[in-house]
Amino acid sequence: MRKVVRKWFWVWDFDKEEKWLNEMAAKGLALVAVGWCRYEFEDCVPGAYKICLDFLENHFGRVENEKYITFLEETGAEQVGVMSRWVYFRKKVSGEDFQLFSDNASRVRYLTRVIRFIALLGGLNLYMGCFNIFMFFQAIQHHNYINLLGIVNLLIAAACACGAFRLFRKRKKLKVEQQIFE
Amino acid sequence: MANPAMTEAVYYILLSLMEPMHGYGIMQNVERLSGGRVKLAAGTLYGAINTLLEKGWIVAVSEKAISDKCFSHDKGNRKKEYFITEQGKRMLQDEIVRLQELLENGTRILQGQGERI
Known part of the structure; x- marks a missing residue:
C-alpha cells in the first residue's frame, strides 16, 4: 500500500531529511517517489532499504548527471527521484551500510x-x-x-x-x- | 619532486585495475583486498575514477555484458570497465616505495625506542 507524507525540510537540513527517510524505511516504509515537500512510500520489509541523498554537480549538465546516476545504479543503488538538484537513492541492504561518500x-x-x-x-x-x-x-x-x-x-x-x-x-x-x- | 601521497582509495583502485574491472567490481575487490576494512562508496569511487581518467592513470576499456543478476534494475546489463595504464603502474610503484620508506622508518625508530626502554 502506498502512503504520501507531506513534510518540509530546509535545504541545509538534508542530513535530517536523510535520517527521517531511513527511519521510515526502518519502520517498513520505503521511499518510492519524491516531489515538492511530498514523499511517497510503499510497504517494505522493515530495514530492507537504506536511503541516501546527493546534490548533483551541475543543474544543466544533463549528460554528466545521467552518467553519474547510471554509474551509481550499476553499483546497486536505485534512483527514486530527483528534486531540483537533489537526487534520492535507495538500496536494498542486508545488514551492510549504504553511503555515497566514504572519504x-x-x-x-x-x-x-x-x-x-x-x-x-x-x-x-x-x-x-x-x-x-x-x-x-x-x-x-x-x-x-x-x-x-x-x-x-x-x-x-x-x-x-x-x-x-x-x-x-x-x-x-x-x-x-x-x-x-x- | 617526489609525488604526493596517494589516498587509500586511489591506491586500492589502481591495484584492483591491474585487471579490467567495472565500478561495482572495484568496490567489491577493494573490500576483499583490505579484509573488509576499506569500503569504497559509489560517489567517492566515481569522483576518483574520473580524476584517474583525466590524469591518464587508467583508461576505460570496454563495456562488458554482465551476466550476474545482482541488480534487478540493471540497465541493459552493460557496464564500463577500466584498466590501469603504464603511467598508472609507475605511480603505483612510486607509492609502494614511499609506503616502504614510511614502514621502515616507523619500525626502525619505534624498535630503537623499545630497546632503550
Missing part, C-alpha cells in the same frame, strides 16, 4: 556544492529584498505595498546565511580531520 575529500566536495547553492539562493533573496525595500521607501506618496514582500526576501536570505554557516562549520571540521586523516 572526507568527497564529503567536503558534496558540502561545497550545497553551500554554493545556498549562497546563490541567499544572495538572490538579499538583492531582491534590498531592491524591494528601497523601492517601497522611494515612493514617498504612494507606497506600493507589494514591495513589502522584500521583508520575506530578507528573512529567506537570513535563513540561508544561518544554514550556510552551519554547513561551513561542518565542512571546516571535515577539513581539519582531513589534515590528519585521509
Whole structure:
C-alpha cells in the first residue's frame, strides 16, 4: 500500500531529511517517489532499504548527471527521484551500510556544492529584498505595498546565511580531520 | 619532486585495475583486498575514477555484458570497465616505495625506542 507524507525540510537540513527517510524505511516504509515537500512510500520489509541523498554537480549538465546516476545504479543503488538538484537513492541492504561518500575529500566536495547553492539562493533573496525595500521607501506618496514582500526576501536570505554557516562549520571540521586523516 | 601521497582509495583502485574491472567490481575487490576494512562508496569511487581518467592513470576499456543478476534494475546489463595504464603502474610503484620508506622508518625508530626502554 502506498502512503504520501507531506513534510518540509530546509535545504541545509538534508542530513535530517536523510535520517527521517531511513527511519521510515526502518519502520517498513520505503521511499518510492519524491516531489515538492511530498514523499511517497510503499510497504517494505522493515530495514530492507537504506536511503541516501546527493546534490548533483551541475543543474544543466544533463549528460554528466545521467552518467553519474547510471554509474551509481550499476553499483546497486536505485534512483527514486530527483528534486531540483537533489537526487534520492535507495538500496536494498542486508545488514551492510549504504553511503555515497566514504572519504572526507568527497564529503567536503558534496558540502561545497550545497553551500554554493545556498549562497546563490541567499544572495538572490538579499538583492531582491534590498531592491524591494528601497523601492517601497522611494515612493514617498504612494507606497506600493507589494514591495513589502522584500521583508520575506530578507528573512529567506537570513535563513540561508544561518544554514550556510552551519554547513561551513561542518565542512571546516571535515577539513581539519582531513589534515590528519585521509 | 617526489609525488604526493596517494589516498587509500586511489591506491586500492589502481591495484584492483591491474585487471579490467567495472565500478561495482572495484568496490567489491577493494573490500576483499583490505579484509573488509576499506569500503569504497559509489560517489567517492566515481569522483576518483574520473580524476584517474583525466590524469591518464587508467583508461576505460570496454563495456562488458554482465551476466550476474545482482541488480534487478540493471540497465541493459552493460557496464564500463577500466584498466590501469603504464603511467598508472609507475605511480603505483612510486607509492609502494614511499609506503616502504614510511614502514621502515616507523619500525626502525619505534624498535630503537623499545630497546632503550
